[in-house]
Amino acid sequence: MGTPSIHFSESPEDPFALGRGASAVLDDRGTVVGWSGRAQELLGYSAKEVIGRPWRDLLVDSRDLPVARSAVVDAVKAGGWFGVVPVRHRDGRRLEMGFRARTVTREGGGQEWLLVGAPAAEVIAWQRDRALLDGLYRRSPIGLVTYDPDRRVIRVNRAVAKASGVPAEAPVGHRPREFMVDEDAGPADDRVRHVLETGEPLIFTEQSARARHEPGRERIVSVSAFRMEDPSGRVLGVAETIEDVTDRHRAQRRLAMLNEASARIGTSLDVRQTARELADVAVQGLADHCSVDLLKPVTLGDEPSPDATGPLLRTALSPSEHRIPYRVGDVVPLLPESAQARCLAERRPVLERLLSLRPEWYAMDRRRIELALGLGVHSLIAVPLIARGIVLGVVSLWRSRNSEPFEDGDTTVAQELSSRAAVCIDNARRFTQQQNTALTLQRSLLPSALSDLPAVEVACRYLPASGEPGLGGDWFDVIPLSGARVALVVGDVVGHGIHAAASMGRLRAAARTLASLDLEPDEVVARLDDLVSLLAGELEANADDNPSAIEQVLGATCLYAVYDPVSQRCSLARAGHPAPVVSTPAGEVTVLDLPAGPPLGLGGLPFETYELDLPEGSLLTLYTNGLLEAGVGDVDTALDHLRACLAGTTEPLERICHAVVEALLPKGHLPTDDVALLIARTRVLRPQNVASWELPLEATSAARARELTTAKLDEWGLAELAFTTELVASELVTNTYRYAAGPVTLRLIRTDTLICEVSDTSHTSPHLRRALSTDEGGRGLFLVAQLTERWGTRYTHDGKTVWTEQPLPAA
Structure with a gap:
């Protein structure tokens, strides 16, 4: 049989390639x-098994025979064929295969058929890639x-042809500058050369451009380019999207112009924003360019030194696209004899005209000064920013060749403008200082991370107030309790600022301390109420120093909840705080109607526990x-939105x-x-873990306690803890036998720790003491404390529970 002279496409992506x-x-x-090795890999038949056998009996399932025959008929009629046919694998599986079939003339006469096949998925992917390539050149709106x-140029798509005004085939073989000219970023072929030589892609680079057929129309184009390489690393060219x-x-520039027209100095308590507002107002009618340079401590919210020494930071520059020396964020040196240096030293405005702008004064940075002079800058006014007798920085106003030079009257206006702006900047600086202090204090007092607990999965949000009143006193906490329980706390201190943050820290620390005593929720809230009353009394004695601190402590609200994953019981109490929302897996969303109670420190009504x-x-x-209260609607509408968001309990927290x-x-x-949000999804400890x-x-x-403990730990695979735990259980049960009354309950709980609890009907609290060497007893609780990680006592209505915790052994 002669060798066929057919040549298929051999691109790396072609599934029919050799x-x-x-x-x-x-x-x-x-x-x-004829049968290739690749055919054996795909279909499982070796050449020995298939050569000499009819294809339809070997490769086609009986149910697929009509489809295969139809393909053969089409191939015979057309002299070739391409399509997808189901074939049979050697192990009996049906495979969808794409085939190309061509007739081959044998030497000496007669015909044969050459078939090349590939998995249908590869063929479809290849066709999809070809369709994508066709779409990029024929239908894409991006050049x-x-x-x-x-x-x-090798090829351009229709979008480029439309934008350039020339047919798609016209630029082929030409340089890009022959049909498109770049204005600001250099010729396009320089850009292509950079990508070719360095291999560094350009991503969304915006630049000005003019088409050859419309040289008077400026366009702004976003250009991205990357180098094309073959698998061996050989450079094939550059692809560029335009x-x-x-x-x-243009829409952005118009919006900026509108914002500048409506801007006023001092609309916010932000130093940089106020500086920008000053620069924008100055260029609206006084100068062509304006820069605001502040002493570095001012930008950080600190008070500068009285002698106005230290580096200047360029805080604002308007308009931002011009080439006045130094950009925003740069350190601006005070060069000797410069207008800025003299105005700060003399604390008065300084007017400079073209003849006095001597470049030798700026030898340290002559290139930038020459750039400014090249723009036609012919005069400037440097005005110090002074508030409360303290120098904050300097404002520089520039005029170029298209404007009249500055006059003495302009200096007076600039001084008045800067004086008003200096007061606003100083107010913003002092507010920033207070906010930074309060925010640092509050963030140090709030929990830094919420651990994953056996009782609940939690997620939270804390958003500090953004308005002028400053940071508030909202807080939250998630406190692990004994017996795998957890306490969830949210509170709100009246007022804003550092004192509110400090009061919040006191309440949170007190809540954590009371929670460690395993008190009921109403007791915790009641003792917080007593604490607030004591704090208010202390502050009242020093009311002259801080009259607002009393109001911030009195009237604070709090909600305290305890959840038990064993009993699935939740107990809550609140002091004037908004009621929590409960969402069940059944889709019910309810605002709990638990007793409100008075705010902390006011007294008058008792606190109640809701279960x-x-x-x-x-x-x-x-x-x-x-x-x-953060939204624009009323509280009821906000509560409806909250319920709607909490309806899907299966969503990630x-x-x-x-x-x-x-x-x-x-x-x-x-x-x-402030806004504090705490969401907890309840978990349940499985019966096999209790x-x-x-x-x-x-x-x-x-003895019975030791037997039960050992058997259960063996069942749980915690035999390593058997000796310690049976000793702990034995000591606790023995103490109960000696000093308590009524039945004894022993409970083991397996979570991320091993919890051992012994409960009785006595309210007598055990005390740890160190026995003397001559004492015969008194070492039980000492041993328990030494052998466990934590231990303690909690009281219930029916008695008490002594509990211990031990870490589980490493897996």
């Missing part, structure tokens, strides 16, 4: 006479140009009033938190009060 496609040869009767290594963003660029059962996967949402903030805090609307036994109050109970 080495990638499976090939076979059939004679005119359909018998396999596409490809260059060869000589920087000559998008006309002229309309977008309810929470199914596994329920959401308990705690928040401060800033969340409901972080996504729910984000949805709540997005729904209740509209974009662009800055909250005037073991509980009731033991009689008799001498054999300690």
Whole structure:
């Protein structure tokens, strides 16, 4: 049989390329006479198994025979064929294969068929890539140009042809400058040369450009380019996308002009913003260019030194596109004899005209000064920014050749403008200083990270107030308790500023201390109320020093909740705080109607505990009033939005938190009060992780406790802890037998730690003491404390529980 002279495409992506496609040869009767190694890999048949056998009996399932016959008929009629046919693998599987079939003339006469096949998925992907390439050149609205290594155009798409005003085939073989001219960033072929030589891509580079057929029309284009290479690393050329963003660029400039026209100095308590407002106002009617340079401590919110020494930072520059020396953020040196240096030293405005702008004064940075002179800058006014007798910085006003030189009257106006701006900048500096101090204090007092607890999964948001009142006193906490329980706390201190943050820190520390005592929620809130009353009394004695501190402590609100993952019981108490929201897996969203209680420190009404059962996967949402009052609507509407966001309890908590903030805090609307949000999804400890036994109050109970403990730890695979735990359980049960009354309950809980609890009906608290060497007893609790990581006592209505915790051994 002669060698066929057919040549298929051999691009690396072509599934029919030699080495990638499976090939076979059939004679005119359909018998396999040729079989490649790739065909054996794809279909499982070796050449020995298939050569000499009819293709339809070997490779086609009986149910697919009509489809295969139809393909053969089409191939015979057309002299060739391309399509997808199901074939049979050697192991019986059906494979979708794409095939190309061509007739081959044998030496000596007769015909054969050459088939090249590939998996249908590869064929479809290849066709998709070809369709994508076709779309980029024929349908894409973004321009596409490809260059060869000589920087000559290979091909342009229709978008470039339309924008340049020349047919798509006209630029082929030409340099880009022959049909498009760049204005600001240099010729386009320089850009292509840079990408070719360095391999560094250009990404969304905006620049001015003019088409040859419209030289009077300036366009702003966004250009991205990358170098094309083959698998061996050989450079094939450059591909460049060009998008006309002229309309977008002009819209941005118009919007900036409108913002500048409506801007006023001192609309915010931000140093940099106030400096920008000053620069913008100055260029609206007084100068062509304006720069504001502040002493570095001022930009950080600190007070500068009285002698106005230290580096100057360029804080604002308007208009931003001109080439006045030094950009925003640069350090501006005070060069000797410069107008800026003299105005700061003499604390008065200094007017300089062209003849006195001597370049030798600026020998340290002559290039930038010559750039400014090249723009035609002919005069400047340097005015010091002074407030409360303290120099904050300097304002420089520049005029170029298109304006009249500055006069003495302009100096008076500039001085008045700078004096008013200096007061605003100083106010913003002092506010920044107070905000930084309060924010640092508050963030140091809030929990830095929320750990994953066996009882709940938690997510939170804390958003400080953005308005002029300053930082508030909202706070939250997640406190692990004994018995795998958890306490969730949210509170709100009245007022703003450092004193509110300090009061918040006191309340949070007190809440953590009271929580460690395992008190009931109403008791915790009641003792916080007593603490606030004591703090108010102390502050009242020093009311002359801080009269507002009393108001910030009195009237604080708090919500305290405890959840038990074993009993699924949740207990809550609140002091004037917004009621929490509970969402169940069944889709019910309820605002809990628990007793409100008075705010902390006011007294008059008792606090009550509200209890309810929470199914596994329920959401308990705690928040401060800033969340409901942050939006533009009323509180009821905000509460409806909150309920709607909390309806999907199966969503990830972080996504729910984000949805709540997005729904209740509209974009662009800055909250005037702090916002604290805490969402907890309840978990349940499985029965197999909890073991509980009731033991009689008799001498054999300690031995029985050891037996039960050892057996359960063996079952849990915690035999390493058996010796320690049985000793702990034995000592606690023995103490109960000696000093308590009523039945004894022993409980083991396996979470990320091993918890051992012994409960009885006595309210007598055990005390740790160190026994003397001559004492026969008194070492039980000492041993328990030494052998466990933590231990303690909590009281219930029916008695007390002594508990211990031990870390689990490493897996």
